Amino acid sequence: MNSVVKSPKDSKLSMSYLTVGFIAVFIGAICGLLQGLVRGGVIELPSFINYYQLLTAHGVLLALVFTTYFIYGLLFAGVSKTMGALSDKARSIGWIGFWVMTIGTICSTIMIILGEASVLYTFYAPLKAHPLYYIGLALVVVGSWIGGAAMLMHYSGWRKKNSGKLSPLFGYMTTATIILWIVCTIGVAISVLFQFIPWSFGWADRINVLLSRTLFWYFGHPLVYFWLLPAYIIWYVCIPKIIGGKVFSDSLARLSFVLFILFSIPVGFHHQLTESGIPEGWKFLQVVLTFMVITPSLMTAFSLFATFETTGREKGARGLFGWLKKLPYNDVRFFAPFMGMLFFIPGGAGGIVNASHQMNTVIHNTLWVVGHFHITVGTPVVLTFFGVTYWLVPYLTGRKLTPALNRAGMIQTILWSVGMFFMSTAMHILGLFGAPRRTAYSTYQDNPTALEWFHGFFAHYTTVALGGTILFIAAMMMVYLFFHLAFFAPKAENDIEATEFPIGEVAEHAYTTPRILENWKVWIGIVVVLILIAYTIPVTDMITHAPAGSPPIRTW
Amino acid sequence: MHFHRYEKYWLIFGLCTLVVFLTIVGVNAFSGGHQPPTGMMTLDPTKVDQTPPFDQPGLKKVDDNTYEANLIAMAFGYNPSKIEVPVGAKVIFNVTSKDVVHSFTIPGTNVNMMITPGHVNTSEFSFDKPGSYLVLCNEYCGSGHHMMQMTIEVK
Numbered sequence: 001m002n003s004v005v006k007s008p009k010d011s012k013l014s015m016s017y018l019t020v021g022f023i024a025v026f027i028g029a030i031c032g033l034l035q036g037l038v039r040g041g042v043i044e045l046p047s048f049i050n051y052y053q054l055l056t057a058h059g060v061l062l063a064l065v066f067t068t069y070f071i072y073g074l075l076f077a078g079v080s081k082t083m084g085a086l087s088d089k090a091r092s093i094g095w096i097g098f099w100v101m102t103i104g105t106i107c108s109t110i111m112i113i114l115g116e117a118s119v120l121y122t123f124y125a126p127l128k129a130h131p132l133y134y135i136g137l138a139l140v141v142v143g144s145w146i147g148g149a150a151m152l153m154h155y156s157g158w159r160k161k162n163s164g165k166l167s168p169l170f171g172y173m174t175t176a177t178i179i180l181w182i183v184c185t186i187g188v189a190i191s192v193l194f195q196f197i198p199w200s201f202g203w204a205d206r207i208n209v210l211l212s213r214t215l216f217w218y219f220g221h222p223l224v225y226f227w228l229l230p231a232y233i234i235w236y237v238c239i240p241k242i243i244g245g246k247v248f249s250d251s252l253a254r255l256s257f258v259l260f261i262l263f264s265i266p267v268g269f270h271h272q273l274t275e276s277g278i279p280e281g282w283k284f285l286q287v288v289l290t291f292m293v294i295t296p297s298l299m300t301a302f303s304l305f306a307t308f309e310t311t312g313r314e315k316g317a318r319g320l321f322g323w324l325k326k327l328p329y330n331d332v333r334f335f336a337p338f339m340g341m342l343f344f345i346p347g348g349a350g351g352i353v354n355a356s357h358q359m360n361t362v363i364h365n366t367l368w369v370v371g372h373f374h375i376t377v378g379t380p381v382v383l384t385f386f387g388v389t390y391w392l393v394p395y396l397t398g399r400k401l402t403p404a405l406n407r408a409g410m411i412q413t414i415l416w417s418v419g420m421f422f423m424s425t426a427m428h429i430l431g432l433f434g435a436p437r438r439t440a441y442s443t444y445q446d447n448p449t450a451l452e453w454f455h456g457f458f459a460h461y462t463t464v465a466l467g468g469t470i471l472f473i474a475a476m477m478m479v480y481l482f483f484h485l486a487f488f489a490p491k492a493e494n495d496i497e498a499t500e501f502p503i504g505e506v507a508e509h510a511y512t513t514p515r516i517l518e519n520w521k522v523w524i525g526i527v528v529v530l531i532l533i534a535y536t537i538p539v540t541d542m543i544t545h546a547p548a549g550s551p552p553i554r555t556w
Numbered sequence: 557m558h559f560h561r562y563e564k565y566w567l568i569f570g571l572c573t574l575v576v577f578l579t580i581v582g583v584n585a586f587s588g589g590h591q592p593p594t595g596m597m598t599l600d601p602t603k604v605d606q607t608p609p610f611d612q613p614g615l616k617k618v619d620d621n622t623y624e625a626n627l628i629a630m631a632f633g634y635n636p637s638k639i640e641v642p643v644g645a646k647v648i649f650n651v652t653s654k655d656v657v658h659s660f661t662i663p664g665t666n667v668n669m670m671i672t673p674g675h676v677n678t679s680e681f682s683f684d685k686p687g688s689y690l691v692l693c694n695e696y697c698g699s700g701h702h703m704m705q706m707t708i709e710v711k
Binding site: 050051052055118120124125126127209210213249251252255272273274275276277278279280283284287288291294295298299302306352356357358359360361362364365366433434435436437438439440441442444445447448449450511514545546547548549550551553554555556 | 557558559560562563566567570571574577578581582584585586590591592593594595596597598599600601602603631632655656657659661662663664666668669670671672673674675676677678688689690692693694695696697698699700701702703705707
């Protein structure tokens with residue numbers, strides 16, 4: 001079996017992360033279904049469940065838990081594949097990270113189930129949850145630092161052993177992702193450790209609300225890039241191999257990742273544009289920095305389609321768009337991420353609206369934002385992760401993705417896409433009409449404005465419920481297929497049958513990669529400078545000119 | 557570092573669009589006055605009822621056609637829960653919170669702002685059409701969040 005699975009011990013670590021991730025999908029998707037049905041006026045919840053409790057569980061389990069666990073499972077597998085098996089020490093650290101995260105996840109989930117933490121995954125002060133909710137979340141972050149340290153150790157070990165050589169692209173991108181994650185989580189860790197935990201225990205009477213929100217969003221925007229970068233790793237490194245092509249350019253791929261680190265962090269104010277206490281000039285500076293992220297996004301789009309076109313032409317495609325016909329649409333390993341890419345086009349465009357200084361006022365905190373979230377993280381990232389699951393799990397467990405399982409995966413992808421199309425379109429349009437997000441079923445005492453949200457086809461809460469139901473079916477199929485691939489799919493009997501971990505090679509015509517891209521001190525230095533420029537003065541002001549803080553309040 | 561010729565065109569086009577776009581947004585904000593709501597006044601969130609102008613919440617006439625609406629957001633409503641405004645009047649909303657974070661949002665208008673405790677947020681709007689306007693909270697504030705509303709009667 002060892003010839004099929006490179007390092008069984010590393011595979012076990014990856015599978016453990018993935019398994020917790022898919023258990024989170026199972027529970028989170030049930031919550032999502034119930035929310036959609038309540039909101040659409042289809043069902044009413046029994047008295048022992050609160051809508052906002054479901055909403056908290058949905059956000060925490062899907063946006064925080066599933067993503068982080070999946071990403072760690074994938075990245076551990078990828079660094080083990082491209083840079084060799086982990087040392088025993090690095091693997092043990094990876095396990096410690098796993099258990100710390102898991103204890104934290106269980107702790108927070110129990111508090112949500114007990115109804116002690118209906119504060120949503122953004123836990124805005126001065127809503128006060130049980131201290132164990134915050135401690136649980138802190139453990140998730142600390143556990144992810146420990147696991148991340150294991151991957152960084154592995155990377156630096158590889159570089160010591162191979163001095164002078166260019167690191168594998170997968171390993172480089174993993175390092176960039178972990179660096180981004182550590183730099184951004186420092187903000188939320190400071191807030192949770194020094195603000196929320198002492199205050200929720202009653203050791204501090206009051207909390208600086210604006211500071212806590214600012215520290216949260218310092219973390220909250222790069223958080224979305226922490227989800228996105230692993231999907232980009234797949235797009236840059238694995239997809240070319242799956243479609244039978246080559247990586248378009250190694251250096252541009254690395255450059256785009258560096259730019260994502262630089263321009264995803266000093267931008268949190270664009271989530272606080274309609275908030276008091278932050279001067280307009282500072283808001284605008286961060287709006288400008290936010291838009292800089294368009295550069296690496298355009299580079300990524302170019303690179304992807306260049307790979308598609310080059311590969312299509314090598315396979316004999318003619319004409320301007322003939323290469324589009326040569327892509328393997330019936331291979332779920334390609335089809336799922338490809339559908340995700342398509343959703344990312346309106347997703348990215350919507351993001352430009354959201355970050356646009358004054359245009360944000362129109363959609364701020366409306367259902368539009370929820371729609372945006374679901375066609376960015378909820379589709380490009382999630383469908384890429386699902387597409388990965390179809391080959392990563394059989395690769396790790398020494399099994400096969402059979403044609404029947406591939407077909408099931410295709411159906412699952414189509415259901416997810418159709419469900420998301422209905423749900424997200426309805427959410428975007430309802431949001432433009434002013435429908436609020438994070439809100440249970442309400443007609444606002446039959447107010448005519450609110451009743452309009454139950455008319456029309458797309459501008460209708462029931463369409464949200466319909467899309468949500470289709471998504472739920474797709475999610476349950478995915479959870480089933482994950483466990484099927486992990487435990488029941490046929491075993492690969494030899495190397496030829498074994499499921500591959502697709503790693504693309506760099507195209508021959510590509511140029512050599514400049515060494516500065518691997519000099520992390522330079523890039524971390526620049527990002528620190530950018531963060532200091534964007535945040536020092538406004539944050540100092542928030543602390544020195546703070547109004548009296550807020551005492552803890554429980555309103556649920 | 558080598559960039560493919562077409563990639564250069566693509567990035568230059570993208571960056572030019574970006575510059576034009578940010579210039580429009582910036583000029584609109586800083587010389588057109590279209591800024592997002594950014595109140596800079598602060599107060600003690602536990603003493604809202606004693607702090608002017610919130611000790612007497614409601615509508616106040618400033619001049620001929622301008623009014624100031626000093627309102628308090630709280631779980632789960634606004635004080636006062638209804639105001640009457642003449643058609644065509646410009647209303648400056650000053651809103652603060654007595655407890656948790658809320659929003660002050662009038663669907664169908666550009667009034668939509670976060671209300672954080674300890675701060676006063678400000679937005680203005682001219683009501684040119686008569687009717688009854690719904691105000692709602694679009695930031696989660698507790699178990700009755702979806703009930704939180706008030707009305708503005710424009711006559």
